[in-house]
Amino acid sequence: MEMTRKNRHLLDTKPSATTSLGLLVIEKGHVVAASDSFFSNYSLPVPVKKLSSLFGNIPDKIIDDLETGSVSCTYPFVWHTSCEADDLPWLFCRNVLLPSPVKDNWQFLLICHEAVSETLMTYLPVATIYSDSSAPLSIKHVSPAIEKWTGLPPEKLTGEESLFRLIIHPEDRSRVIDALNSVTPETSKFSIAYRLTHTSGKITWIKQELVPDASAANGAHHLFLLTDITAVKERQLALSQAEERYRLFFQRGPLAIMCIDRHGFVIDCNDRLAHLSGMEKKEVLGLNTLASTHPAIRDFAREVLRGRDMRYQGEYTIPGTESTIMVSVSAFPLRNEEGAVVGGYAFIEDITNRAELQRRLDEERDFNRLTIESAGILVAEVLSNGKILRTNNIVQEMLGLGAGELQKHLFWDILGDPSRKEALKEAFSKCMTTGHSTTIETPVTIDGRKKRQISWKINTCPASLKKGKNHDSDHLIVVGTDISSQRRLEEQIREIQKMDAIGRLAGGVAHDFNNQLTAILGYCQMLLMDTEPSSRTFKQLQIIEKAAKRASETTNQLLAFSRKQTLQPKKVLLNKAVKDASGLFERLLGENINVEFDLSGEDIPVQVDPGRFQQVLLNLALNARDAMENGGTITITTGVRNSSEFEQSSLQEGEYALIEVRDTGIGMEQEVLDKAFEPFFT
Structure with a gap:
């Protein structure tokens, strides 16, 4: 049989003449090794049931644990030797059973030595209390392990019933x-399980059990085993929470829910579901969802029991x-460890308010x-570096x-003027710095020739529009009006106001001057x-006239x-009017000027005043x-x-007659051209 090196060392240790060290190694329900003081007349292995013949009344529970390998803790003070009964508790301190794990085997050590047992009990995570059977709170002996839970040495608790009461947590004491x-x-x-209070205030959950059979062996005393169950209680508390x-x-x-x-029968639900079903909770339990008249519930049950997740809205x-609401249903199958569907859950949410809000938002968005x-306005969402993110159709x-082509350009390169x-x-920078709207006017060139004057209003973009986007640059909303x-x-x-002022001045001068000319012409004709x-x-006189x-x-x-x-416009044919007018001024132009049509x-x-028309062409x-x-x-x-x-x-939109007069002369400078139509400018 395989044994640990430590166990073999213990077996090989020879006890001194003044000590009696007994060691047994138990594996798979049999004693497989023993010191010289045990089983000298037996051939190993020996069934553990033979221990009763050597030690007397070993508790049946321990025998069962050793046979099945289910011992997971230490059994201290569990039975007495063949010594006669005595009031001294250390007579119960001779036998300690320890698990000694060996790969793939159940192996235990049975140590029978007073000094060794006492040393082991000092460090093991269990404690023992030996008390009067008629007065369990009167402690005759307690093992050293109690000190780490209470902060009090064992001798302080021995015989002090009132002190032991105090170390029990106040909520558990009674x-x-x-x-x-x-x-x-x-x-x-x-x-019984309860809490012990350390002098530092630390709380330890312990479980106190009466050791079976050991107490019955000496009816005057009881032997209790105390085990730290704090970790178990914490797990239970976490589970409870x-x-x-x-x-x-x-x-x-x-x-x-x-x-x-x-099989599709409702096994649990909450009050909210009972309300939506229009029944009491007790009426809902036991209903067959596969037979429901509502298609959503019936489909949910069928699909979930087939192992599929299900969504419905x-x-x-x-x-x-007869109250109609909007619901959102999420359901999924419940599976066992083998993956087989054993049921299903459904979560149903009343989304009536959300659906109504979404409808209003959709209407507002569409509006x-x-x-x-x-509205005929230009709208663009732009990064502060000028990159165009999106525009409305008017811009496009x-x-x-x-839209894709626009995103390749910077705002000021395509919607501005150099x-x-x-x-x-x-x-843009001012708007980002101050957070206030900024207005600017720029000409925009269309098709390389047309220019439109656009007034831009630059605004910081609301946070809701920037959500989920790249925040490397801040966003702006730019609105333009043509x-x-x-x-x-x-x-x-x-121009009208200027011409009107000039006209009033010219009219006054012409009226007075015309009066003078009337007199001059009248007297000239008389002469x-x-x-x-x-x-x-x-x-x-003819020259004067x-x-x-x-x-x-x-x-x-x-x-x-x-x-x-007053002008006197008449309906004339444009080509004929041009020919008639040209006949008047061709003689005035000179022989070196050629007129082409x-x-x-x-x-x-066209509708014109023939006289004024001829004057314009001249x-x-x-x-x-x-x-x-x-x-x-x-x-x-x-x-x-x-x-x-x-x-x-x-x-206004429509078709118009065009008369164009071109020459091969030196042309006009821009500043002269700008004033070409001003009256009396030459």
Whole structure:
């Protein structure tokens, strides 16, 4: 038989002449080794039942434990030797049984020696109390292990009944004293668990048991075994607390909970589920879910018992109330250790309020989206470094780019102007620094030629929009309004106000000057009537008359400009009107100026004042002549154009007649071009 080296060393130890050391090694219900003082007449191994013949009344429980190998703790003071009974407790201290684990075997040591037993008992995690059988609280002897639980040496507790009472926890004291006082000399079974209090305040749970048979051997005394069960109690307490938490969650949680067995019958539920079922809890227990009239419950039971998780969300009508609510059901199968389905659980939540809130949020989201898309404003979510995250459809349609293409660009590169790039960056930075909205205007180029004036309002992005996104850069919401028409209208208003002021001034001057010219022409014509046509004076008067008439035409133009003179528009054909007007000014341009025409194939009817129309063309032709000192070509073009073809135009949508006058001259500088249509500018 295999034995540990330590056990063999103990067997080989020869006891001195003054000591009696007995060692037995017990394995699988048999004595497999023994010191010389035991079993000298037996051939080993010997069944453990033979121990009774050597030691007298060994408790049957110990014999059974040794045979089955179930001994897991120390049995101290468990039986007496063949010595005659005595009041001295150490006669019960000769025999100690220790587990000695050996691989794949049940091996135990039986030590029969007073000094060795006392030393072992000092360090073992058990204690013994030897007391009067008629007064269990009167301690005759207690082993040294008691000190680590109480902080008191054994001799302090011996014979001190009142002191032993005090080391029992106050909450257990009355119960323990009553239980110990109930022990009589005839008591053969006794067990109680309670707490001992250390002088430092530490609490230890112990289990006190009456050692079977050992006490009966000497009816005057009882032998108690005390074992530390603190770890067991802590596990029990943790389990109890976990069960209480589960009970509170099960009964008072917001979810309705139901448990079914493998046949679909309800074996447990909480009050919340009973409420949703419209019945008392006792009425719900025992119901067959597979036979339920509600498809959600029936499907839940069927799918879960097939081993599948199940999810359901929809309307549910509470029986008996006809009240319809929205529920969310989560169910899963319950399996045993082999993985077989033995039942299932279902968690049911009333999500009526959540569903209603979600519906309102969806409506508000749809309303906001529709508002943003139909309001004609530009909206973009942008990082503070200018990277575009997303835009509304208005931005995409204006630029002719999809969402993916826009995300490849920086905001100020595609929705700004190079001249305003730094200003945009500064506006972004200011918004991030102050947390307040910032406004800036920038021109935006469309299709490489059209420009729109956009007013941008830059706002910090709400935290809800940034949730779950990359926080390396902060987010901004940029809202833009196309103010091109507004700016053109403001410019037109300023122009109108300026022209109106000039017109009033010109009208006043022209009116007074016209009065003077009337007198000059009248008297000039009277003088011509009284003067000989062949005279020199007549010719001079004719020159005066001609100059006065030209001055009168100038005043008429001033009056027309100031709206003092009414225009007389007529319906004429554009090509014919251009040809008629050109016949008047071709003689004035000179031989080195060539006039060409590029007229539309179909003559276009227009509404104009013929006289003023001819005057406009004459002025343009004369200006073109002055720009071509060495001669050149003037080209007059007519046609039809749509209003959308004119950049920054305030025209109403539709088709318009076009007259274009081009020359091959030196052209005009930008500052001159800007004032080309101002009155009296040359």
